[in-house]
Amino acid sequence: MSDRAPEYRPSEYRAASAHILLNTPGVRSSVGSATRDFDAKRAKAYEEVESDLWRDWASAVKANVLSRLDEYLVQAEESLRANGTKVHWASSADDVYQVLRSIVEENGVQTVVKSKSMLSEELEVNHHLETLGVRSIETDLGEYIIQLLDEPPSHIVGPAIHKSLEDCRVLFHEQLGTPVDADPDELASAARNALREDFLSADLGISGGNFLAADTGTVALIENEGNIRLTTSVPRIHVALVGIEKVVPRLVDLAGFLQLTSRAATGQPIGLFVSLIQGPRKSEEPDGPEEVHVVFVDNGRSALYEDDAASEALGCVRCGACLNICPVYRQTGGHAYGWTYPGPIGAIISPGLLGLDKAMPLPHASSLCGACEDVCPVRIPIPELLVHWREKAVSEGQISKGERFGMRMYADIAERPLGYSMAASALRRxxxxxxxxxxxxxxxxxxxxxxxxxxxxxxxxxxxxxxx
Amino acid sequence: MSAREAILDALRRAREQREAVEHPGHFGGWRPDPSPPALDGFASMFTQAGGEVVHFATVAQRREWLRVFLLDYDSISMGAGVPSDLEGLGGPPRVALGKEHTASVGISRARAAVAETGSLLMDARDGRRAQLLPPVLVVLVEADSVYSALADALEAVGPDMSAALGMHSGPSKSADIGQVMVKGVHGPGRVIALVA
Structure with missing residues (x-):
């Protein structure tokens, strides 16, 4: 497609935002209406329950997890192994590639079906599989659309919200041969038929993991389409890529997290399909994968964990509520942020995962209005952490010459009583x-x-x- | 050093100076209004999400309803956990194991149901493909297996988990195409819970 969105780096945030607003005005209207819709549903879903109590509870569980993360991971590993699941630990994307490569080579894997996973985007798993000569197909409808466009997702929950119905009609007409005026049902049906073949022929299914219960070794996944259930049920092998921060202490804790995450993300009482996966098919079960692998992925998370204040961001459940309410995100959508995680949450985890030097100026992509913290289901103090990263940037000298000059000028004046009163008097005139x-x-x-x-x-x- | 040791070492070092935080205990599902009886709550939530619920006074009535219902379909994928008395039901042919995608309707049995979320708990022992591949799914639900709260249901099934437990809370849906809701994207587009 000729109108493929250019890919940016986080350092290009300001230029990217300007470029998107000037050249693709449709993005702002599509993102604006989708996020306002998501947010209105979230607000209603919060009102139906005592959401303050729910969020206090979830925030407390996450604090407990982060205070004993290593212990819960070891417990989760033991539980998973007892279920017959193979557990791998990966410090970096390269470690993940090694795990995937050996699975692909040992099993002669040719086709992979993937369900939506932000972690797999972060690790660029599809690109790696391509280099192994493996066809990797995104099966979430939104991910499928952007894979056809060869674009990255622009939102954590709705990866293609920057595309209008008309955009999709044109795309499907060109790639799947649907009529130019096809209705959404026809388009979905065309995608379903194409993907159904892939589900049935794929050797390997790759998923992420929303939560990992340490006591039972259960990987929990939330969705609405059924593609995650298929990805984790139909192919002979299932690999779940799970960030090390996703562990929760107990299976029963999922009762709170599954509901709260769904309400925060889309305003639903719960995702239409939830998969609670313990391990490979047991002998008395008619079907299911014969091999299940769970990869515990670090990729910068333990470094973020070392920063006491900033580590609170690891409590994130990836609901996207902070994106939906953010007046800054709503203007440009996610591509301007230049990396996997956009919006307010992206601005506080990207500096930790990528390194602050690569993530600047993302902590400035906010007016600090505080709306994000007001809706966060696990009460991450996002504005506070944005300021934390801004302060860190200053103390590490990572600010522009103009800003440094201006601040020095101001300090020179403000530190001298006479200078200060003269400047103030001039400003009044x-x-x-x-x-x-x-x-x-x-x-x-x-x-x-x-x-x-x-x-x-x-x-x-x-x-x-x-x-x- | 292996990746495992490197990760665990980094996490242990980082939290040495931090205080332990207690787990807050059970999730209470706090709500401003009192919950309805479990069965009514389940029916209301499941219907709101686009699912269908039919109540029967007896299992025999359910069987008769199903016999008539199946006349409109040409092949069935039958879950392994479906009561054996349905075997003699007649109607369209059953598809073989592994051919679930060719069936026009799937019949499965819920291990439990949950009122709080309007969910059916689908056990892998029943066969996952039968629950997922046919465009229409009929699920048998025992009236006494409906829990009010999800936490109670998870606590009850926790000690005896199969390889995978699926929670189905309505038909498959997506709004990824231009934010317009469509049904039956990958999973069944029609789900009917038969409670008896």
Missing amino acids: VPWRAAGTALPVLNGWLQEREIPEPSSKSFRKLWREGIE
């Missing part, structure tokens, strides 16, 4: 409206707004004279 209307952008902004007149006396002077 600036003809703000005239100055503003002479400038681009500000001029337009001022057309509908009044600038308040500055007081003729400084606060200190008023204080001395006695304020009423």
